[in-house]
Amino acid sequence: MDLHDIIIVGSGPAGTAAALQLAGGDVLLLDAGFTSPKIPKNFCGDLYHLRKKELNLFPSLVGDNFESLANLFTDKKINLKLKSPYMSYIIRNWKMLSHIDSTSFEGVVSLAKGGLANAWGAGVFRYTDEDLKEFPISYVDLEPYYDRLTEHVGISGVNDDLSPWFQQDKGLLPPIRLCGMAADLMERYIAAREFFNTEGIFMGLARLAVLTVKHRGRAPYAYDHMEFFRPNIEAIYTPAFTLDELVCEGRVTYNPGWLVERFEEIDGGVQVCARPVNGGEASFFKCRKLLLGAGALNTARIVLASARDNVTLLPIMDNPMSCFPVFRLDRLGRVIEPEDASVGQLNIIYEGEEDVGTVQGSFMAPMALYARM
Ligand SMILES: Cc1cc2nc3c(=O)[nH]c(=O)nc-3n(C[C@H](O)[C@H](O)[C@H](O)COP(=O)(O)OP(=O)(O)OC[C@H]3O[C@@H](n4cnc5c(N)ncnc54)[C@H](O)[C@@H]3O)c2cc1C
Known part of the structure; x- marks a missing residue:
């Protein structure tokens, strides 16, 4: 098993900004890393004028599975920007892979390449x-x-x-x-x-x-x-742009498809345990230094799981929005x-x-x- 200098977990703003600073060394970025679905070529241009053309925009704006109307059917509301058919990958499978059980807190987790900043x-x-x-x-x-x-x-x-x-x-x-x-x-x-x-x-x-x-x-x-319907708009920064650039220049190794579960300190470094997001056997990655940038909730989850601690209550600051x-x-x-x-x-x-x-x-x-x- 390779011993990397640094492993970074997560490709949101936190993980990617760290990767930008550390790039060039032996840096491995481990990420769940879901990416956006394929977007039809004719779904581009100005939304107002697109609507004036006689295109069937239902699959792109509402979704074949009525994705944009999700808030009508769920008890916990999803932010407007996370629902539309090409944007919902940002929170794909989070309830299954990273469940949050809460009645009083509107937490949401992204397992996407670029994290929640794909919708920010x-x-x-x-x-x-x-x-x-x-x-x-x-x-x-x-x-x-x-x-x-x-x-x-x-x-x-x-x-x-x-x-x-x-x-x-x-x-x-x-x-x-x-x-x-x-x-x-x-x-x-x-x-x-x-x-x-x-x-x-x-x-x-x-x-x-x-x-x-x-x-x-x-x-x-x-x-x-x-921006409510189309991800990766060039003008609106997402950390995925930086990551693509660093990978293309060979300055960071990106390994998506892994859900990091825990780490343990070993002689001379840290061993990270991760499982494929599609299920399967856990694998281990070794490094001298580990940086966790898996979002506030999942970073806390990984730290507590590593300490085998399921009793500590951590304080959390919600940032509710009024419109x-x-x-x-x-x-x-x-x-x-x-x-x-x-x-x-x-x-x-x-x-x-x-x-x-x-x-x-x-x-x-x-x-x-x-x-x-
Ligand atoms: C609709 C919306 C609007 C927003 N607007 C703004 C705004 O205008 N300005 C602003 O500053 N903030 C805004 N935010 C908040 C901002 O997006 C987040 O604060 C920011 O993305 C957090 O960055 P992060 O890197 O900590 O985590 P995240 O962006 O959540 O990224 C987490 C990363 O970790 C990976 N990951 C998670 N768990 C694991 C695991 N177990 N194993 C491996 N990989 C894992 C994910 O794949 C992802 O790449 C907005 C958020 C939303 C949803």
Whole structure:
């Protein structure tokens, strides 16, 4: 059995960012690694105009098995972005392979190449010293790695009123073009900025891992609002892009199809036990150093299983989301703007009451919703 310098488990943002930094050495990335189904060639372009063509979009938008309507049939709701026929692979088989038993917690696990970030809104935020105050590291320790990721990933946005919460970022690409409603909101905020700031409200443009110009060979965002239905859109970063690049350059060895169960420390290193995702005998992999990036829940599961510990209760922080529809009556009846972005537009910070802490909101454009109606 080969002894690798490093084994990384998981190809989500955590595992892949580690692989990027360590690439070039003897790095093996073990991953469950499900990939997207084949997508029909004619399912491309702008969703609004696609709907105007006489194509049968039912298999792509709703799904032959009514996948997009899954929330009607299940007691636990699935995020909108994880249901549609070509996106549901992101959480394929997680209940069978990585079950979570909970009545009070809406956990979800991805066993896909690229992890949950295949569906993310791509809003990317640097930690500040305030966020890290309970950690043994501070922002200056992370800054060079953030800078490298900003360059590698390509992040659009501006350093504006939200910089105290998101940090100053030197390498930002131009921001995404705002939809009419977001542009109106921003204009009104700027006009009454002093009032809002005294009330503890600060607004700025979203910082997104979404390209607005060509960057490292990837095309910019096409304002086609396909991101609820089509995975691996070049402009919207997923860690799978980095992994493909590293594998292609021969700087990392990628071994998908393995569900890591546990590890144990052995003389001179670590032995990792994994089972094929399709069932079968367990195999063992050896390394000097092991990095677990299997998502918060599965990383904790692997650590507890390795310690044969099924009594310790670990604290968990859920991040529940509340959604509010925003209507502007004066926009009713206006001509639709089919080439808007569906990605995040604005971020809002509220630093009001001391005992509440910082509250963050995002303003999303409604185009993806119109386009589906
Ligand atoms: C709809 C949606 C929108 C989101 N929007 C944003 C956003 O705008 N901004 C943001 O910052 N975050 C967002 N997130 C959250 C973000 O996607 C996650 O925080 C992030 O993906 C976590 O990264 P990770 O690498 O820790 O784990 P994951 O992305 O969960 O990846 C886990 C990886 O580990 C592998 N794996 C898991 N278990 C095993 C095992 N036992 N053996 C082998 N491999 C294993 C999987 O195959 C996968 O590759 C969003 C999430 C969702 C679902």
